[in-house]
Amino acid sequence: xxxxxxxxxxxIGHWWIRRKILILNSSLKIQYSxxxxxxxxxxxxxxxxxxxxxxxxxxxxxxxxxxxxxxxTMSLGIGLGLVQGITGLKFPNQVTTxxxxxxIFGLLCLWELANFNRLGINLKYVVGSLPNRxxxxxxxxxxxxIIIFSLSAYLVSFYLLSLAAPSFVExxxxxxASSPSPRSSAPLFFNLxxxxxxxxxxxxxxxxxxxxxxxxxxxxxxxxRSAVVISGVTFGVxxxxxxxxxxxxxxxxxxYIKTRTLIVPIACHALNNSIAYAMGLLSGGAxxxxxxxxxxxxxxxxxxxxxxxxxxxxxxxxFISRNWPRQNASIPYFINASQDGELNNxx
Numbered sequence: 001x002x003x004x005x006x007x008x009x010x011x012i013g014h015w016w017i018r019r020k021i022l023i024l025n026s027s028l029k030i031q032y033s034x035x036x037x038x039x040x041x042x043x044x045x046x047x048x049x050x051x052x053x054x055x056x057x058x059x060x061x062x063x064x065x066x067x068x069x070x071x072x073t074m075s076l077g078i079g080l081g082l083v084q085g086i087t088g089l090k091f092p093n094q095v096t097t098x099x100x101x102x103x104i105f106g107l108l109c110l111w112e113l114a115n116f117n118r119l120g121i122n123l124k125y126v127v128g129s130l131p132n133r134x135x136x137x138x139x140x141x142x143x144x145x146i147i148i149f150s151l152s153a154y155l156v157s158f159y160l161l162s163l164a165a166p167s168f169v170e171x172x173x174x175x176x177a178s179s180p181s182p183r184s185s186a187p188l189f190f191n192l193x194x195x196x197x198x199x200x201x202x203x204x205x206x207x208x209x210x211x212x213x214x215x216x217x218x219x220x221x222x223x224x225r226s227a228v229v230i231s232g233v234t235f236g237v238x239x240x241x242x243x244x245x246x247x248x249x250x251x252x253x254x255x256y257i258k259t260r261t262l263i264v265p266i267a268c269h270a271l272n273n274s275i276a277y278a279m280g281l282l283s284g285g286a287x288x289x290x291x292x293x294x295x296x297x298x299x300x301x302x303x304x305x306x307x308x309x310x311x312x313x314x315x316x317x318x319f320i321s322r323n324w325p326r327q328n329a330s331i332p333y334f335i336n337a338s339q340d341g342e343l344n345n346x347x
Contacts, residue, residue: 056121057220098193105205125336126212128261143271149312150244155305203269211256216331228253260332
């Protein structure tokens with residue numbers, strides 16, 4: 001649930017959660033292959049694993065992760081409905097969506113951690129450690145570029161789509177109008193719950209699942225470059241702003257491989273969502289705008305989106321190209337495990 005949809009679409013209600021699970025379930029027909037264990041960091045050298053070392057990501061199945069997410073969605077949805085029916089409580093749809101999101105993704109991560117223990121995956125090597133004296137200022141600039149591009153992609157893509165299928169775009173706008181996004185006029189509890197979901201839960205759980213698990217699993221099968229692209233596009237497809245969030249997912253994957261720690265993409269994701277959350281609060285009563293007016297604004301503002309894209313896209317492409325991993329680069333898990341083994345041997 002990266003929040004700049006426009007990414008910022010800040011989710012699209014219950015439809016958004018169902019779409020996020022079901023579309024991910026349809027993306028899993030893939031073949032096995034192996035990648036050579038090598039890092040892209042200079043100087044390049046081969047990380048030799050012990051002879052008896054087994055690649056735990058060969059046994060980890062993304063389709064099982066999707067199945068668990070689907071089961072949690074069904075179980076929690078039915079359970080929450082029963083609770084409301086028995087107690088007579090009636091939660092607003094927006095609150096229900098936020099509660100379901102937090103529970104589904106939180107429990108899914110806990111389920112995967114239990115699976116880690118079964119498969120012998122060390123969480124420490126998945127998360128990694130923060131590099132010494134890591135420079136955060138460039139990360140802030142990168143997040144700003146991502147937000148600008150995401151906004152431009154939203155304006156341009158929905159403008160083009162509105163020319164071909166205006167009724168579909170109008171439906172999306174109507175759904176977004178009822179989505180659980182923060183507003184200054186909303187109750188304090190709702191805005192607090194939104195902040196927890198978007199700024200804390202979403203960055204941690206989504207980076208853990210998409211970069212920590214899915215990217216490394218698919219890198220084991222397809223190679224690291226293919227995994228970065230496919231996991232990033234999958235991440236984008238599960239959001240309304242597909243183009244903007246696909247590039248966001250690719251950038252997060254590149255950051256994870258470059259730094260070998262989830263801490264950096266989690267922080268980047270959290271900052272991205274925090275800015276979008278603040279923008280949602282400042283927008284105040286924008287929710288009262290009719291879908292027809294929003295459609296007109298999209299059609300009249302396409303040139304502004306194109307201008308923003310011309311400014312942000314070349315810089316983002318430059319960042320990706322300069323940090324693009326070698327085809328035979330190792331996944332962060334193996335590099336972290338190898339370096340930890342070397343340090344233990346030295347000790």
